[in-house]
Every structure is written in structure tokens, then in C-alpha cells.
Amino acid sequence: MTQVPARGHWAADIEAAALETPAYVYSVDEVCRQIRALKAALGTPVIVSFKACPNQDVVSRIPVDCWDGVEVASRGELHMLAGLRSRHLYVNTPALTDTLVRAALGAKATFIVDSPQHLHLIARLRGKRPVLPVMLRLSNRLVNQHDSSAPTLRNDQFGMDIDQAYEAIDVARSLDIDIRGVHLFAGPHTFGRAGRHVVGTMLDLLPRLEQRVGKHLHTINLGGGLEENWYAKGYDFAAYRAELARFPHRIEVIHEFGRAIFAAAGCFAVRVLFSKIVDGQKYAICDGGMSQAFLLAQTENILRKYRAPRVLGRNRAQPNGGEKTVIVGSTCSRDDVIGETHEELNAGDILIFENCGAYFRSYSMNNFLQLGGPSVYVM
Ligand SMILES: Cc1ncc(COP(=O)(O)O)c(C=O)c1O
Incomplete structure (x- = not known):
């Protein structure tokens, strides 16, 4: 059964604060409660998508043992997190620039590569710095192509189709950049209707991608897409966890949430x-x-x-x-x-x-x- 996160006392604390309006009020305790509840429901590590709440004071106060990394999408976001102690820092944007690549290399971040050109860009700028094994971002179109029973997902500009993914694998090999795994995010508000189809697609693609890479992959990131108040939606998380258990044990499956963590x-x-x-x-x-x-x-x-x-x-x-x-x-x-x-x-x-x-x-x-x-x- 999904554990409904108990509301803390923060809503009452607002009553006491002399608010200068208009204002946003955030509760770090509530953020942590949501992350812990998500980890319990999904049975996987959870990465925080910083764009959902780009506030250092909130994110830097999340205890290190509570979360499993943070995903940023711009140089500005990366800058805001300078000095943050997090196990993993991911950079994930189709609009990769020279300055962002340099900053990400300096911050020892993992690139989530959105196209084969990204790999050329990273290789050109790495100098003598090591590049951590990258993740390849796959297009959400692959879900509808692989699973005719999947709900129609809204097409977007993110990630690679399968030919581009194969090309990226070949380019990475030629540039001596290791591949850690793959990333597939179906889009906002998609978990309820598409979550298990995303898993099915990844299960289908994994052996083919590994064959092209020539070795086992380590990580699969299934993105975000859980709605606000996710715990009240009646999702069958036990069934979802059973789907995830179909991945080989050597694979680390992770999720990367924004709305589900921060909305409440x-x-x-x-x-x-x-x-x-x-x-x-x-x-x-x-x-x-x-x-x-x-x-x-x-x-x-x-x-x-x-x-x-x-x-x-x-x-x-x-x-x-x-x-x-x-x-x-x-x-x-x-x-x-x-x-x-x-x-x-x-x-x-x-x-x-x-x-x-x-x-x-x-x-x-x-x-x-x-x-x-x-x-x-x-x-
Ligand atoms: C790459 C990526 N991961 C995760 C998220 C977070 O999505 P959500 O707020 O639906 O959890 C987003 C949101 O746009 C995203 O672009």
C-alpha cells in the first residue's frame, strides 16, 4: 500500500510567520518526506529535478542520505548548486553549450547526452579532465513505436531515436567516452498511464543497446512524470515494482522527479x-x-x-x-x-x-x- 506522507507542522508555522506577500513558502521537511515516500513506493533511488524548485536554500538542506542526486538543465542551475554535497550531479539539456560543458566537467557531473553532437562537444572541451561515463537520452517516441498498447505520448524534441542512439554509441566509442546507461522520460503527468509501457520499452531495448555498446550497461533512468499528490492517485506501486524487477539485477533503475517531490x-x-x-x-x-x-x-x-x-x-x-x-x-x-x-x-x-x-x-x-x-x- 502506498504510504501517504503525513503533513508536517509547516502549514501551521506559516500562521505564525509575518508574511510579506506575495510569497512562496517551502518546507524542507515536506520535501524530504516526499522523497522518502517515493523511494519506498518505487523501490528505487530518486534524483531531484532542480528545475521544479530552483532554490538552493531548499535543495541544499535536504540531508545527503535522503536523496540520490540532482539533475540540472542549465549553467545557471549548476552555478546555484556550487558546493552542494550530492552523490550524483546530472546535466540534462538538449541546449548544451561550451560554458555549460566546461562547468559540468569542473563539477564532475554526469552528462545525459541528448544527441551525438553532444559527445563531440564534450570531447572537444574535456582537455585532460576525465569524463564520467555518460547516459544516453532516448526519445519518448520509442515508447509508442515499441508498444502499440501504450497511450499516445506527446511528441517532444528531447532525446534520440534509435538510429541516433546507435550513432551516439559508435561516436562515444570512437571518442573513448564510456556509456553508463540510458534515460527515457515519457513527459510530465505520464506516470499513471504510461509508466509500465516505459518499463516495457526499456526492457525491450536494453539487450539491443548493450549489444551495440559491446558491454553491459549499469543504469536506467526512467525520468519523472508523477503527478502532484501522487500518493492519493491510487496507483498500484507493488505492480510497478514487480515490472521493475524484470530488469536484470545488475541494472540500477532510478527515477528523477520534480513535481512529485516539490508540489506539496x-x-x-x-x-x-x-x-x-x-x-x-x-x-x-x-x-x-x-x-x-x-x-x-x-x-x-x-x-x-x-x-x-x-x-x-x-x-x-x-x-x-x-x-x-x-x-x-x-x-x-x-x-x-x-x-x-x-x-x-x-x-x-x-x-x-x-x-x-x-x-x-x-x-x-x-x-x-x-x-x-x-x-x-x-x-
Ligand atoms: C529530464 C527531466 N527529468 C525530470 C523532469 C521532472 O519531471 P516531473 O516534474 O514530471 O517529475 C523533467 C521535467 O521537465 C525533465 O525535463
């Missing part, structure tokens, strides 16, 4: 400045919105289903007589709607949007109206 470990807070009624419709005008938490505005969703925040310090709901209040942010965009509630809202109320710990802070409109960034609290 952070919230976004805004203060109601005014409430007003326009032609019968109630609005709560807040001091932050899409400028600091773009994803709440759901501008990219066809169907917008807005979140209902809780009101800080309110133990019991105060219904608003069935009337809906539209919660809006501080920009002049009519799309700056970040929530809806049927609760009574007053000027000065602080609204807490839960499950905003992953991607929300960085997936933002940058400085629209010079409104500035949110404060950040790490508890």
Missing part, C-alpha cells in the same frame, strides 16, 4: 487588498497573482478550473451565502484570475494556495509591470 512542499500566499462588486460579481483584488504565480491563472488551459485557496488563520470555513468571489491579481490583464472561492473574503485576509511548490515560482511572466518578485521563505 510549497504554497503561494497573497493578501487581499480590496474586495469589490461589479454588476453583482464579487472580486477580491490581491497584491500578487499571475506575475508571481503564472500557472495559477491557467492561461494555457482550455478549461480553466480555478483553485480555491484557504484563508490564513481561519479554522472554519466562512461561507459567503453561496456567492462566488473571483480572486484576481495585481496586473492589468483580465487573465489575471488566480482562484475562486465561496468563502467570505475581506481586505487584509491572506490567501494560501497549496501545492504550488513545483514549477510555480519560476514559470512566471518576468517582471510584467515591474511588479517585482515574491518573497521566499524556507522553513
Whole structure:
């Protein structure tokens, strides 16, 4: 049975903090609880995908024995993690540059190679420095090509098709770069419907890839893709672990999560400045919105289903007589709607949007109206 991570006391701690809104509040304890629960559910090591919560104060406080590495996708992210003690550092981006390669070599990171050209780039810049055995990133298209029963995955630009993978293996050999394993990430929110198909595809491909490499591979990274609140989705993790057990014992299978680790470990807070009624419709005008938490505005969703925040310090709901209040942010965009509630809202109320710990802070409109960034609290 999936262990549901118990909520810590951090939500209560927020009540005590004098928040300067708009703000994000993160809990390191909650991050650790999520990682430990994921490791128990999957039975594999778990790597943290830094892009989901690019905050050194959060990530550097995760105890070393709790996690199994961190994956970064840019020079900026790598720089933020300078000095971090983590067992493994992975660099994973199709947009590899000279400066990123140099920095990654200096940081003794493992490259997750996205195309054969990456290998030439690494070889050109390595000088006398050793290159750790690399991972080859495979395209998620391989899942649909290999498994006709797999759900249709959204095509993306990441990784290599099988011919490119074979080419990369040959190039690596010619450049004297060792291959540690392969990486296949089906895409965000895919675990529930595609997880076992990804495993099946990798089981199918492994012997062929090993034959081309000419020796056994060591590691298979099955990416991220678990949803926020993953533990409440009713997934059969025992069945998934049984699928993973089909890999030869010598293979180390790992996962690399962002959303599943961080979503529940952070919230976004805004203060109601005014409430007003326009032609019968109630609005709560807040001091932050899409400028600091773009994803709440759901501008990219066809169907917008807005979140209902809780009101800080309110133990019991105060219904608003069935009337809906539209919660809006501080920009002049009519799309700056970040929530809806049927609760009574007053000027000065602080609204807490839960499950905003992953991607929300960085997936933002940058400085629209010079409104500035949110404060950040790490508890
Ligand atoms: C290479 C890679 N690994 C892991 C992740 C994390 O994905 P998720 O947040 O779905 O766990 C991402 C997200 O984009 C990614 O690009």
C-alpha cells in the first residue's frame, strides 16, 4: 500500500510567520518526506529535478542520505548548486553549450547526452579532465513505436531515436567516452498511464543497446512524470515494482522527479487588498497573482478550473451565502484570475494556495509591470 506522507507542522508555522506577500513558502521537511515516500513506493533511488524548485536554500538542506542526486538543465542551475554535497550531479539539456560543458566537467557531473553532437562537444572541451561515463537520452517516441498498447505520448524534441542512439554509441566509442546507461522520460503527468509501457520499452531495448555498446550497461533512468499528490492517485506501486524487477539485477533503475517531490512542499500566499462588486460579481483584488504565480491563472488551459485557496488563520470555513468571489491579481490583464472561492473574503485576509511548490515560482511572466518578485521563505 502506498504510504501517504503525513503533513508536517509547516502549514501551521506559516500562521505564525509575518508574511510579506506575495510569497512562496517551502518546507524542507515536506520535501524530504516526499522523497522518502517515493523511494519506498518505487523501490528505487530518486534524483531531484532542480528545475521544479530552483532554490538552493531548499535543495541544499535536504540531508545527503535522503536523496540520490540532482539533475540540472542549465549553467545557471549548476552555478546555484556550487558546493552542494550530492552523490550524483546530472546535466540534462538538449541546449548544451561550451560554458555549460566546461562547468559540468569542473563539477564532475554526469552528462545525459541528448544527441551525438553532444559527445563531440564534450570531447572537444574535456582537455585532460576525465569524463564520467555518460547516459544516453532516448526519445519518448520509442515508447509508442515499441508498444502499440501504450497511450499516445506527446511528441517532444528531447532525446534520440534509435538510429541516433546507435550513432551516439559508435561516436562515444570512437571518442573513448564510456556509456553508463540510458534515460527515457515519457513527459510530465505520464506516470499513471504510461509508466509500465516505459518499463516495457526499456526492457525491450536494453539487450539491443548493450549489444551495440559491446558491454553491459549499469543504469536506467526512467525520468519523472508523477503527478502532484501522487500518493492519493491510487496507483498500484507493488505492480510497478514487480515490472521493475524484470530488469536484470545488475541494472540500477532510478527515477528523477520534480513535481512529485516539490508540489506539496510549497504554497503561494497573497493578501487581499480590496474586495469589490461589479454588476453583482464579487472580486477580491490581491497584491500578487499571475506575475508571481503564472500557472495559477491557467492561461494555457482550455478549461480553466480555478483553485480555491484557504484563508490564513481561519479554522472554519466562512461561507459567503453561496456567492462566488473571483480572486484576481495585481496586473492589468483580465487573465489575471488566480482562484475562486465561496468563502467570505475581506481586505487584509491572506490567501494560501497549496501545492504550488513545483514549477510555480519560476514559470512566471518576468517582471510584467515591474511588479517585482515574491518573497521566499524556507522553513
Ligand atoms: C529530464 C527531466 N527529468 C525530470 C523532469 C521532472 O519531471 P516531473 O516534474 O514530471 O517529475 C523533467 C521535467 O521537465 C525533465 O525535463
